[in-house]
Amino acid sequence: MIDATVLVIDDDDDILLSARLFLKQHFDHVVTCKSPKEINVLLSKNEVDIILLDMNYQKGASDGREGLYWLEHILSIDKDYVVILMTAYGNVELAVQAIKKGATDFILKPWENEKLFATLSAASRLRQSNKKVKKLEKIHSSLQKDINRQFENIVGSSEPIRQLQNTLIKVAPTDANVLILGENGTGKQVFAYELHRLSNRRNQIFMHVDLGSLNENLFESELFGYARGAFTDAKDDKPGRFEMAEGGTIFLDEIGNLSLPLQAKLLSVLQNRTVTRLGESKERKINVRLITATNMPLNEMVAKGTFRQDLLFRINTVELDLPGLARRGEDILLLAGHFLSSFGTKYHKGLLKLDAKAEDTLLKYHWPGNVRELQHVIERAVIMADGHEISPADLQLSPQKFGNSSPVQIDIPLEEMEKLMVQKAIDKHKGNISRAASDLGLTRAALYRRIEKFDL
Known part of the structure; x- marks a missing residue:
């Protein structure tokens, strides 16, 4: 039994009865009606997957104009509806015209039950595929909006940040591979997304892949995809991250964590600009902009033989070396103000500000966790604050752990x-x-x- 709703529209009672009796054996729900004028009501009341639409309704009509009119009407409601037109009058030109206007298929009456079932089965698969794509598009749109809100601009006016912003403006419009270096918490993902946002691929997907958290056994299937039956749980074909990022940007975070065998596989993909899914021999071309990042010393790793030099050459056409927060001290209060505004809104605390002692505390702390640590400190301070001013006590930074001492942050x-x-x-x-x-x-x-x- 196929989990789908079929709507059959025909002015002939015998056709409706025949269709209903046959289709209800194979589909979960079958709805029938005699007049296409009922379409709006039926579509509003039912989650319809497939529409079987007659071409002629007026007595003696055989030109199919009514069917084409109602086809356009249905697709104006939702272009993803799967519509199959049917007529008792075989006309190749009419069938071609119907397909051009958006019909999924065209069948003749009287139909053969096996052929009708095959046509509707294929239509059901198409409908499910369309629904999945639509859902993914909504998710992607939502994620992109969230990303835009979070990373709209790089906050800072220090000299190191101004230099990086100038480099971004030059590099972003190109398709040059970019390697972003920096300690944990310096904002590598923020800069990667800013490169994408300023690029010609800004309207396409930004695919973030954390290689550090990716199981080595899943590397190929996740990045390159797999074919049905490639391994025990491979029940369907699945594209990898490179294919899903087609036309956009793929950001490979923590690239320094890759083992040598995985480095070789990634290098092959980057050199050939193709991927081969697990269980297939077919090469698929890819068109993506590559950005990578790591907090590891790749040049030292090359010297030790733990990172391939040819891969390093491939990924670092341009390098961005992000400074730690201690090297951009004049940005600390700017960032703190940005986070105060963001978290004040998130936690319904209204307008918050740092008192003079809290500002001094932030400036004296040496921030080993960089921007990410500052973000967490401000978020916690907003949560814990009673009034509209943040005090040093709200920051919960131990006063004896400043300067060159090891920082202790109450987690x-x-x-x-x-x-x-x-x-x-x-x-x-x-x-x-x-x-x-x-x-x-x-x-x-x-x-x-x-x-x-x-x-x-």
Whole structure:
């Protein structure tokens, strides 16, 4: 039984009865109607997958103009509807015209049941494929919007950042391979996305692949894809990340973590600009812009024989060396202000600012975790702050751990932070759930769930 809804539209009762009796043996839901004027209502009430549409409705008509009209009408509602036209009058020219206007197929009445089933089965697969593509497009659009909001601009006005921005402007419009170097937390992904956003590929996908978290056994299947039956769980063909990034940018993060055998496989793909899915011999051309990043010393690794020199030459047409936050001290307060605004909105805290002592504390700290550490410190401070000013106590940076000392940052799990926030809001409003919920940006029901969850 195929999980699909078929709508059959024909002015002949016998045709509708015949179609219904046959199709309900094979499809989950079959809807029939005599007049195409009911289309709008039926489409609004049913999740229709396939539409079987007659070409002629007026007595004596055989030119198919009505069918073409209603075909266009259906596709104007949703261009992804799968419409199969049917007529008792065989006309090759009419069939060609129907396909050009967007029909999926064309069948003659009276039909052969086997042929009708084969046609509708293929149509169902097409519909499911279209729905998956549409869903992926929505997800991609949403992700891209999120990325745009997060990485719209590189925050900073220090000399190292100005130099990097000048380089970005020159390099971004090209398809040159870029290698981004820098310590953890310096913003390598931010710069990679900025390269994409300023490039001619900005309207295509930005594919981020964290090679550091990718299991070595899954490297080929994830990056290059696989064919059905290539291994035990390969139930369908699946494109890899390179294919999915077609026309856009692929960002390979933590490239220094690749073993030598995987480096060789990646080099082959980059040299030939083709990928071969696991279980296939067919080479597929790829058109992607490559950006890579690492916090590892690749030149030293080449000297030690742990990173291929030819791969390094391939990926670093241009190098961007990102400075640690300690080297761009004048950007600290700019970044802190940016994060305060962002997290103040996220946690419904309104306009927040740092007091003078908090500013001094941030400037004296040496930030081994770089921008990412500053981001986490500000997020936690926003969560913990009672008023609209952030104090040194809210920052939770140990005063004896500054200068050249090893930093200690109090790490509080997010769930524990959430519990503290809830408790503070309840205490602040002396048990008034409505006010506490409003302060937290939650509904009363959501706050009660958290009270029960944390046993408060």
